[in-house]
Amino acid sequence: MDMPQPNAAILSRKARIIERLREVLPADAVVDDPNETRAYECDALTAYRCPPLAAVLPRSTAEVSAVLKICHDEGVPVVPRGSGTSLAGGALPTADSVILGVARMNAVLETDYDNRFIRVQSGRTNLSVTGAVETDGFFYAPDPSSQLACAIAGNIAMNSGGAHCLKYGVTTNNLLGVTMVQMDGTVVEIGGPWMDPAGLDLLGVICGSEGQLGVVTEATLRILPKPEGARPVLMGFDSNEVAGACVSDIIKAGVLPVAIEFMDRPCIEATEAFAKAGYPMCEALLIVEVEGSPAEIDEQLGLIKQIAGRHNPVELREAADEDQAKRIWLGRKSAFGAMGQINDYMCLDGTIPVSSLPHVLRRIGEMSKEFGLDVANVFHAGDGNMHPLILFDANKPGDLEKCEAFGAEILKLCVEVGGCLTGEHGVGIEKRDLMTVQYAPADLEAQLRVKDVFDPKWLLNPAKVFPLHVTQSRRAA
Amino acid sequence: MTRMKAAMRPADEDELAEVIRVATTHFSVQGGGTRGLEGVAAGAVLETGGIAGITLYEPGALTLVARAGTPLAEIETALAAEGQRLPFEVPDFRAMLGRQGESTIGGVMAANASGPRRVQAGAARDSLIGVRFVDGRGDVIRNGGRVMKNVTGYDLVKLMAGSRGSLGILTEVSMKVLPAPEAQATLSLAGLDDARAVAAMSAALGSPFEVSGAAHWPGRGTFLRIEGFTASVAYRAERLAALLAGFGRAERIEGAGPWPEIRDAAPFAGRAGDVWRLSVKPSDAPGLIARAGAEAHLMDWGGGLVWILTAPGADLRTRLGGFSGHATRVRATDPADGIPALHPEPPAVAALTAGLKNRFDPRGLFNPAHAGAF
Ligand SMILES: Cc1cc2nc3c(=O)[nH]c(=O)nc-3n(C[C@H](O)[C@H](O)[C@@H](O)COP(=O)(O)OP(=O)(O)OC[C@H]3O[C@@H](n4cnc5c(N)ncnc54)[C@H](O)[C@@H]3O)c2cc1C
Ligand SMILES: Cc1cc2nc3c(=O)[nH]c(=O)nc-3n(C[C@H](O)[C@H](O)[C@H](O)COP(=O)(O)OP(=O)(O)OC[C@H]3O[C@@H](n4cnc5c(N)ncnc54)[C@H](O)[C@@H]3O)c2cc1C
Numbered sequence: 118m119d120m121p122q123p124n125a126a127i128l129s130r131k132a133r134i135i136e137r138l139r140e141v142l143p144a145d146a147v148v149d150d151p152n153e154t155r156a157y158e159c160d161a162l163t164a165y166r167c168p169p170l171a172a173v174l175p176r177s178t179a180e181v182s183a184v185l186k187i188c189h190d191e192g193v194p195v196v197p198r199g200s201g202t203s204l205a206g207g208a209l210p211t212a213d214s215v216i217l218g219v220a221r222m223n224a225v226l227e228t229d230y231d232n233r234f235i236r237v238q239s240g241r242t243n244l245s246v247t248g249a250v251e252t253d254g255f256f257y258a259p260d261p262s263s264q265l266a267c268a269i270a271g272n273i274a275m276n277s278g279g280a281h282c283l284k285y286g287v288t289t290n291n292l293l294g295v296t297m298v299q300m301d302g303t304v305v306e307i308g309g310p311w312m313d314p315a316g317l318d319l320l321g322v323i324c325g326s327e328g329q330l331g332v333v334t335e336a337t338l339r340i341l342p343k344p345e346g347a348r349p350v351l352m353g354f355d356s357n358e359v360a361g362a363c364v365s366d367i368i369k370a371g372v373l374p375v376a377i378e379f380m381d382r383p384c385i386e387a388t389e390a391f392a393k394a395g396y397p398m399c400e401a402l403l404i405v406e407v408e409g410s411p412a413e414i415d416e417q418l419g420l421i422k423q424i425a426g427r428h429n430p431v432e433l434r435e436a437a438d439e440d441q442a443k444r445i446w447l448g449r450k451s452a453f454g455a456m457g458q459i460n461d462y463m464c465l466d467g468t469i470p471v472s473s474l475p476h477v478l479r480r481i482g483e484m485s486k487e488f489g490l491d492v493a494n495v496f497h498a499g500d501g502n503m504h505p506l507i508l509f510d511a512n513k514p515g516d517l518e519k520c521e522a523f524g525a526e527i528l529k530l531c532v533e534v535g536g537c538l539t540g541e542h543g544v545g546i547e548k549r550d551l552m553t554v555q556y557a558p559a560d561l562e563a564q565l566r567v568k569d570v571f572d573p574k575w576l577l578n579p580a581k582v583f584p585l586h587v588t589q590s591r592r593a594a
Numbered sequence: 595m596t597r598m599k600a601a602m603r604p605a606d607e608d609e610l611a612e613v614i615r616v617a618t619t620h621f622s623v624q625g626g627g628t629r630g631l632e633g634v635a636a637g638a639v640l641e642t643g644g645i646a647g648i649t650l651y652e653p654g655a656l657t658l659v660a661r662a663g664t665p666l667a668e669i670e671t672a673l674a675a676e677g678q679r680l681p682f683e684v685p686d687f688r689a690m691l692g693r694q695g696e697s698t699i700g701g702v703m704a705a706n707a708s709g710p711r712r713v714q715a716g717a718a719r720d721s722l723i724g725v726r727f728v729d730g731r732g733d734v735i736r737n738g739g740r741v742m743k744n745v746t747g748y749d750l751v752k753l754m755a756g757s758r759g760s761l762g763i764l765t766e767v768s769m770k771v772l773p774a775p776e777a778q779a780t781l782s783l784a785g786l787d788d789a790r791a792v793a794a795m796s797a798a799l800g801s802p803f804e805v806s807g808a809a810h811w812p813g814r815g816t817f818l819r820i821e822g823f824t825a826s827v828a829y830r831a832e833r834l835a836a837l838l839a840g841f842g843r844a845e846r847i848e849g850a851g852p853w854p855e856i857r858d859a860a861p862f863a864g865r866a867g868d869v870w871r872l873s874v875k876p877s878d879a880p881g882l883i884a885r886a887g888a889e890a891h892l893m894d895w896g897g898g899l900v901w902i903l904t905a906p907g908a909d910l911r912t913r914l915g916g917f918s919g920h921a922t923r924v925r926a927t928d929p930a931d932g933i934p935a936l937h938p939e940p941p942a943v944a945a946l947t948a949g950l951k952n953r954f955d956p957r958g959l960f961n962p963a964h965a966g967a968f
Contacts, residue, residue, distance in 0.1 A: 232876050278743055311919045312873060314706075315937045317963065319753075373773065470657070471654065555746055556747065563729065582747060
């Protein structure tokens with residue numbers, strides 16, 4: 118994985134650039150001491166690090182605009198940052214770039230239950246958006262596992278998903294409007310607390326653009342009334358194929374669970390050792406959760422259990438109370454943590470058509486042997502979004518490279534069966550060089566043209582998403 | 595319908611791309627032609643009807659892929675055979691607009707055409723997960739795919755949804771579909787004025803009872819729809835009626851109820867005047883309706899969508915003054931009266947729209963980006 122050489126001319130102008138930034142921001146909002154910029158050297162893809170030229174921490178849209186005007190004027194690349202939990206290296210700086218962190222912009226600006234929306238500054242964390250409305254019976258639906266830490270800004274940039282998106286959709290389906298600052302400092306309002314765009318769906322293309330089109334400072338989000346209740350059921354099967362067929366049958370039967378989560382044997386074993394959730398030892402495990410009143414839940418789970426019954430489950434466990442429900446979710450929720458205990462791991466995020474699940478899992482198993490690295494699979498089965506976790510040893514020379522090569526093969530397989538490279542984590546730097554596997558040159562060119570319109574000088578997070586050789590001429594211009 | 599010029603009708607995507615590559619004049623892109631061509635610069639009609647057919651349907655994965663010229667009816671029939679449907683309840687405005695023709699799935703997506711269920715299941719754009727299209731250079735472009743979760747690169751799928759044939763011609767669309775419910779019921783409240791109706795709809799949409807339609811048809815009632823398994827529908831209808839007791843006694847209507855008419859803006863079919871759509875914050879709707887000098891109106895989406903009938907040539911936007919949201923004129927008695935169909939955009943947004951239009955259609959072959967007729 119390469120990053121562009123830092124621009125020496127920018128590095129040599131550092132003092133002047135910092136001085137100009139200090140003119141428009143309070144002293145504590147400009148960080149340029151190398152000891153402190155280190156805090157911004159990476160996101161959750163920790164294998165790659167590079168301290169930025171400086172980091173700025175504005176508190177308002179006006180301050181963001183002032184910063185961007187200066188950087189635009191000076192030709193300095195800007196990397197927007199929320200909470201730095203990206204798993205794709207989306208917030209990784211270059212030595213000649215300014216990190217623009219929105220973490221201090223975390224206020225709730227407006228809560229409107231009658232019209233069912235909340236307007237927040239984009240640095241607010243995902244969970245605290247729900248936190249602001251839950252005592253009144255509402256919630257914000259997209260719930261990435263990182264929701265305690267990740268910011269709405271990052272969620273919008275990555276179009277993040279979560280365990281419950283089978284029913285409620287991902288960020289783009291719950292985002293009504295943004296205030297965004299373009300690289301030249303222009304502030305635009307896109308959308309608002311109404312449902313249809315007035316013209317082109319610009320909001321739709323801003324969501325998921327990985328900080329390359331503008332810096333989002335405020336967001337209007339749809340909030341939903343909390344369901345009366347929810348209950349999970351856990352089902353164990355003696356093969357991945359059977360579990361996959363069961364998922365497909367549940368969906369066909371007309372039940373729409375809020376979540377269908379899948380774990381394979383290596384993942385079950387690791388999480389059991391770590392979290393002791395009491396999972397059965399079997400080849401594949403499904404957690405299916407449905408919502409509604411107690412009677413509605415009974416009706417849906419009755420149907421689901423009936424379908425599962427046709428697939429000879431080795432275990433069928435319905436939560437009888439809140440405590441049991443927590444235990445069913447415990448293992449799933451600690452899956453990443455469990456892997457971290459065993460080893461370093463790389464978390465992939467490809468999506469596949471649900472029908473190719475068994476085939477893909479079989480191939481991953483074979484490749485695991487070829488590469489000599491273990492893989493555990495945990496994923497959102499209802500929508501085919503896989504999270505294979507490849508275990509490796511960062512201290513062992515060559516292991517990271519081997520792991521990355523293996524990861525690339527898995528992602529190519531996802532594309533080959535009709536899926537995609539990333540379902541919710543984004544491309545960042547991690548999958549940047551694989552974009553040509555999924556997209557033909559004309560497909561990529563169309564995307565680059567969108568960036569040309571929003572950021573003609575290619576200064577916003579320029580080294581991400583697209584292979585460097587594809588963007589070379591634009592970045593150099 | 596009589597046409598000024600013979601229509602072009604490419605047989606497949608390659609042929610379409612070739613037509614675009616060598617084109618020198620403006621095209622008017624037409625799916626089923628369930629609308630007129632008023633307001634669109636003269637040019638050759640380009641029909642998509644030759645590029646048709648369902649290419650993939652996996653009920654177990656809730657996915658359907660079809661070429662853009664596929665008749666909507668064909669897709670609905672295929673889905674119904676598996677007990678599924680398009681989530682967003684496609685409207686049929688033929689009667690209201692006074693047109694004929696058969697809607698195509700490409701036309702539906704290009705207009706982001708969404709009905710009452712939008713409040714629960716999202717708009718057409720929310721169900722669209724992949725596209726193929728031919729841009730103004732004649733290049734075939736693919737974005738998204740056939741899986742529900744996909745954040746690989748920019749989401750041009752959303753950009754194409756609702757782009758009204760201005761950026762490119764869709765040749766194939768992939769969609770997320772949903773199971774059709776076992777049962778549905780509608781609650782009807784009588785005698786509410788606009789403000790009380792919006793309050794009732796807000797209470798319903800803010801409840802956990804999963805309301806899939808919330809509309810107010812003056813003179814007919816305020817309607818709330820619930821869909822799902824039979825027992826669950828019965829339960830939720832009862833709880834919802836209890837919740838709304840303060841708004842009067844809710845009557846329960848079985849079957850389809852008034853939804854097809856609300857969806858199609860049927861109350862305005864055959865009535866003279868201009869028809870407008872306001873997209874606003876529901877609680878603002880009653881005040882705007884009062885200012886609009888409406889001859890008739892209808893609220894859908896819990897008040898977030900307001901249909902308004904005005905005298906011909908009245909500029910509703912001037913009447914309303916500044917407001918939060920936007921107004922589209924969907925039926926003009928005189929399309930040449932100088933009132934734009936789409937709401938004018940603020941300069942910074944207009945610049946982005948123009949920039950995109952210019953990049954995707956540099957020769958200006960397709961429909962204008964933010965002008966033209968509904
Ligand atoms: C400009 C316009 C805006 C509309 N806006 C809305 C709306 O906001 N909400 C709503 O519910 N309904 C809207 N409608 C109505 C909606 O188009 C119809 O409900 C739909 O069913 C029409 O299908 P059709 O095949 O007859 O399309 P047509 O009436 O032939 O075309 C509809 C629009 O889509 C374009 N189009 C058609 N096929 C393609 C294609 N393959 N690729 C690219 N563009 C194509 C056309 O140029 C035209 O702008 C709109 C219609 C038009 C013409
Ligand atoms: C343990 C763990 C679990 C996770 N689980 C999930 C999950 O279940 N689902 C999921 O989807 N993701 C998950 N993620 C990934 C990550 O949390 C999401 O991508 C999240 O949305 C990133 O938010 P952030 O605020 O940390 O953004 P950052 O990491 O700071 O940035 C992410 C991207 O957003 C851009 N960006 C940041 N702020 C702005 C802004 N103001 N304007 C424009 N662009 C901006 C950045 O440039 C970067 O490209 C997980 C991560 C971890 C570490």
